Amino acid sequence: MTDKALSITQVSKDRGKARVLDDITLSLAPGQRVALLGHNGAGKSTLIKSILGLTSIHVGTIRIGDATPGSAQARRDTAYLPEAVSFHPALTGREQLTLFAQLSGSKADVRGLLDRVGLGNALDRRIGTYSKGMRQRLGLAQVLLGQPKVALLDEPTSGLDPISRQDLYAIIDELAGQGTAVLIASHALTEVEARTDRIAIMREGRMVADDTLNNLSALAGLPIRLKVLASANPEALAAELGGNRINGASVELLCSPDDKMEALRRIAGLGDAVADVEMTPPKLEDLYRHYAQEEMQ
Amino acid sequence: MTRFLAITRTEMLILRRNRWLLMATLIMVLFALALTFAGSAPTGTLGVDMLTVSVASMTTLSVYLAPLLALMIAFDAIAGDVDRGSLSLLLSYPAGRGEIMLGKFTAHLAALAFAMTVGFGTAGAVAAWFGGAGPESLLALVRLILTSILLGAVFLAQGYLLSALARGATAAAGLSAGLWLVFVVLYDLGLLGAVVMDKGGTFTQSVFPWVMVANPADAFRLWNIAATEGVAMASGMTGAAQALPVWAAPASLLIWPVLGFALARAAFRRVEP
Ligand SMILES: Nc1ncnc2c1ncn2[C@@H]1O[C@H](COP(=O)(O)OP(=O)(O)OP(=O)(O)O)[C@@H](O)[C@H]1O
Ligand SMILES: [Mg+2]
Numbered sequence: 001m002t003d004k005a006l007s008i009t010q011v012s013k014d015r016g017k018a019r020v021l022d023d024i025t026l027s028l029a030p031g032q033r034v035a036l037l038g039h040n041g042a043g044k045s046t047l048i049k050s051i052l053g054l055t056s057i058h059v060g061t062i063r064i065g066d067a068t069p070g071s072a073q074a075r076r077d078t079a080y081l082p083e084a085v086s087f088h089p090a091l092t093g094r095e096q097l098t099l100f101a102q103l104s105g106s107k108a109d110v111r112g113l114l115d116r117v118g119l120g121n122a123l124d125r126r127i128g129t130y131s132k133g134m135r136q137r138l139g140l141a142q143v144l145l146g147q148p149k150v151a152l153l154d155e156p157t158s159g160l161d162p163i164s165r166q167d168l169y170a171i172i173d174e175l176a177g178q179g180t181a182v183l184i185a186s187h188a189l190t191e192v193e194a195r196t197d198r199i200a201i202m203r204e205g206r207m208v209a210d211d212t213l214n215n216l217s218a219l220a221g222l223p224i225r226l227k228v229l230a231s232a233n234p235e236a237l238a239a240e241l242g243g244n245r246i247n248g249a250s251v252e253l254l255c256s257p258d259d260k261m262e263a264l265r266r267i268a269g270l271g272d273a274v275a276d277v278e279m280t281p282p283k284l285e286d287l288y289r290h291y292a293q294e295e296m297q
Numbered sequence: 298m299t300r301f302l303a304i305t306r307t308e309m310l311i312l313r314r315n316r317w318l319l320m321a322t323l324i325m326v327l328f329a330l331a332l333t334f335a336g337s338a339p340t341g342t343l344g345v346d347m348l349t350v351s352v353a354s355m356t357t358l359s360v361y362l363a364p365l366l367a368l369m370i371a372f373d374a375i376a377g378d379v380d381r382g383s384l385s386l387l388l389s390y391p392a393g394r395g396e397i398m399l400g401k402f403t404a405h406l407a408a409l410a411f412a413m414t415v416g417f418g419t420a421g422a423v424a425a426w427f428g429g430a431g432p433e434s435l436l437a438l439v440r441l442i443l444t445s446i447l448l449g450a451v452f453l454a455q456g457y458l459l460s461a462l463a464r465g466a467t468a469a470a471g472l473s474a475g476l477w478l479v480f481v482v483l484y485d486l487g488l489l490g491a492v493v494m495d496k497g498g499t500f501t502q503s504v505f506p507w508v509m510v511a512n513p514a515d516a517f518r519l520w521n522i523a524a525t526e527g528v529a530m531a532s533g534m535t536g537a538a539q540a541l542p543v544w545a546a547p548a549s550l551l552i553w554p555v556l557g558f559a560l561a562r563a564a565f566r567r568v569e570p
Contacts, residue, residue, distance in 0.1 A: 052389050055569055072391055080389040086381045090314040095307065102303035103390040126314075142386070 004063070005030045005181035006051065006150045011060030013050060020046050021057065022205040028150065028181035033172060035192035036185040038202035039292055044185040045083055047202070048152045051183075052080055064150055076104070079148035083155045083185070085139035089128030093119055093138050096127060097145075106146040117141045118167065132159040140171065151175055151182045157191060169195045193284040201291045209291040213284060220290045222282035223254035228267055231275040240270065300392040304400025305407075312370070312408045321366050321408065325416025328362065329355050333420045347428020348421060352437045355417055356521045359445045360514050364452040364481055366412065368473040370405045371456020374398075375565060376469040385570035394565050402453060402558070409449040417442050437521070444517050447550050451513040452477075454557025461564035484512050506540040516549035 006028040013021040020043050028034055036044050049055040051062055053070020067073035087096050094110055101108040114123045117137040127135065136159050143151055153172075157165045165188075172182050172195065186192050192199070199216060201209040209216055228251045230237040238245045243253040255263045260279075267274055312318045332354040333347075375398075378384035387397065421438040424430070430438075456473055463469035488509055495501045509515045523539075523546065 049385070052385075054385055054388055075389060075391045078389060080386060082382060082385050084382055085386060087383050088311055088381070090311045091307065095310060099303055099307045100390065103300050103387075103392050105300075105391065139386075 003030075004028065005032075005065060006183070007061075007063050008047075008051070009061045011047075011050065011057050011062060013046065013055070013057045013059075020205050021050065024060070024202075024205075024207050026200055026207060026210060028183060030149070030179045030181055031176045032198065033176050033182045033184065033196040034198045034200055035196040036183055036200050036202065037187075037189070037192070037288055037292070042202040042292075043205045044202060045154055048080070048154050048183070048185060051150070051152060052078060076146070077149040079143040079145070079151040079180075081139045081143050081151075081153045081156050083158065085135060087127045087135065087138065089126060091127055092124050093127060093130070093141075094123040096138065097141055100142045101145055104146050108145050113141045113144055114138075116144065117171075118164070133161060133164060136160055137164065140168065144171070144175070147178060148175075148180050151180050152185075153182065154185045155187065156184060157186065157188050165191060189284045189288055199284065199287075201288065203292050203294075208294070209287075213287070216287050216291070217282050218257070220282070220287055221256060222286050222290060223256055224260055224282065225280040226253040226255065226263060226267070227251075227278040227280070228253065228274055229276040229278075231273060233273070237270070237273055240273075241266065301396040301400040301403070304392065304397055305404045308401050308404030309407065312404065317370060318408050318411065321369075321412040322415050324366070325362065325412045326419050328358055329416045329420030330423060332358050333424045346425075346430055346434050348424040348430035348434040348438060350428075351420060351424035352434060352441050352521075355420060356441055356518060359413075359417075359441065359448065360518055361481055363409070363413070363445045363448040363517075364477055364514060367405070367409060367449040367452035368456045368477055370408065371453045372460050372463075372469040372473040373466050374401050374405070374457050375460040375568060376463050376466040377460075379568065379570055380466050382570075384568075388570055395562055398457060398558075398562060398565055402450075402457070405453050406446070406450055409453070410446045413442055413445045413449070417445065441521055444520055444550060447554065448513060448517045450554040451550065451557060452480075454554050454561050457561035458557060458564055461561055461568050480512060480514050485515065502540075507545070510541055510545045510549050513550055513553045516546040516553075520546035520550060 004027045006026075008024055008026045011021055011024045012019065024043075024047060026034075036047070038044050046055065050057045051064070051069055053068075053074065062069050064074040064077050067077060091099075093114055097108075097110045097114060101110055111120075111123065114120055117140050119134060119137055119141065122130065122134060127138065130138070136156070140156065143153065151172075156168055156172075160168060169191070172184070175182055184192060184196065193213065198212055199209065200207060209219075211219065226243075227246070228237065228241065228243070230249055230251060234245055234249050234251060238251045241251055241253055243251040246252050253263060264277070267277055333351040335354070375384070378387065388394070392400075417438065421430075421435075425435075455476060456469075459472040459476060460466075460469045463472055488505065492501050492505060495505075510519055519541070523541075523543065
């Protein structure tokens with residue numbers, strides 16, 4: 001018995017000559033929410049499909065709890081939302097979800113689930129008449145069937161409007177709250193930044209980062225950005241502080257987390273010459289750029 | 298067990314929703330009725346009842362229609378789900394690939410059986426009403442319906458095989474059309490050519506009947522013709538039927554669906570959604 005909901009150990013996969021997964025190691029504890037980031041073609045969807053046993057791996061092991069991918073136990077314990085999910089257009093939302101409930105063997109409240117994702121009014125309409133976002137919600141509803149140990153969501157927010165995205169993250173939190181480990185492949189950095197516990201970044205099939213946002217920031221040593229607004233003479237201020245002039249009246253300084261207080265003291269020491277100071281810690285976007293592009297140039 | 302029934306139920310729903318069931322049944326009824334009335338003229342000369350003649354013409358019809366209708370549902374079964382992207386989600390559920398295929402097969406076969414029974418049944422009833430029927434011709438009608446369903450099963454399995462092998466539903470549709478042409482039209486033309494070239498030699502005597510019965514469409518024809526003397530007379534071909542043991546045609550028609558299903562299952566195993 002392991003305490004991990006999902007563990008991936010040194011997994012590699014080749015497609016023809018190309019290595020699409022290269023020595024990937026990643027694990028999720030129950031209730032953990034992990035964002036899986038990476039450029040197009042980095043291998044996120046491939047990794048998710050190999051966790052599901054839909055595509056084979058050549059080296060390494062994957063375990064869902066104690067079960068191997070594709071085994072009956074693993075299929076019962078995983079929920080999946082494919083990227084660009086779609087269904088048979090002739091079925092209604094209710095019929096499609098009923099099928100999934102029967103397949104998963106769970107006594108589900110189909111109507112309640114569809115209400116939960118905001119499809120209560122459309123449950124007896126053909127899926128062919130649904131909008132893209134409505135299909136995405138239907139996909140989400142089937143994730144909530146049963147009590148999965150692991151939920152694998154491949155770009156779950158694509159096609160969703162801002163309110164629906166909020167709802168989606170509320171649902172993810174709910175899943176995590178009941179002990180489901182959630183892996184979210186996404187390109188929406190600002191969203192996952194606030195709503196996940198850990199960030200994993202892939203580049204060309206390799207896992208180049210896997211830690212909390214704070215630790216990744218420290219590790220990357222990315223500078224903090226200080227924007228100083230001059231009250232009268234930006235030229236003199238820029239010369240004094242040694243930063244770059246931006247948009248006429250401001251000066252921008254970059255400093256490491258360790259030098260932050262020192263820089264602030266120097267700015268405070270300038271007295272009336274400074275009208276305002278704005279401080280921006282590194283964002284996930286900067287981190288992402290750092291990890292996903294490093295060595296690429 | 299309940300999982301494969303869930304798939305079956307959903308597939309039935311789809312066939313009814315997209316009007317496939319209605320269209321297929323309508324086609325069967327119309328063609329069967331048309332042939333029954335068109336074929337009613339020579340009844341007196343052969344000295345058999347009208348139902349017998351009707352069954353003979355419907356046998357010829359079924360050779361063309363049963364494979365066609367079966368392939369028309371089957372080609373989309375796997376490739377369509379791959380195209381739509383819904384197969385990966387379906388396969389992430391506890392239902393195995395075998396269960397999924399069996400579930401679809403059950404629904405598709407039930408739909409075919411419905412269309413065949415209603416179509417041939419209606420035409421048979423009309424023929425019996427107008428031109429009389431006997432126990433033998435009634436038996437021939439029942440045999441026609443059952444063997445047509447078997448023939449449909451053969452081509453459902455073949456359709457799944459192509460659907461699993463093809464890249465996309467459009468390609469699967471093309472391959473299915475080719476398969477239909479080969480089994481239903483070209484195969485017989487080829488055999489005919491060979492017989493003509495052979496001029497009644499050993500090929501015609503001993504090899505030809507076996508090559509013929511290996512084709513499920515011909516096995517279907519032989520089974521229906523050999524079993525009823527009246528039908529054989531009405532269709533005017535008894536030679537090949539007499540050269541073979543009675544079990545040959547039924548064996549061919551029973552082995553094909555099982556073999557085809559096993560092949561399709563093996564091909565489906567290798568499909569990566
Ligand atoms: N069915 C396939 N056949 C061949 N190569 C494939 C197939 N699916 C993916 N690949 C290749 O595998 C690599 C990883 O693809 P994958 O879909 O996992 O990327 P991704 O990280 O999900 O990208 P995106 O952000 O665009 O969804 C790519 O180089 C892609 O070309
Ligand atoms: Mg992807």
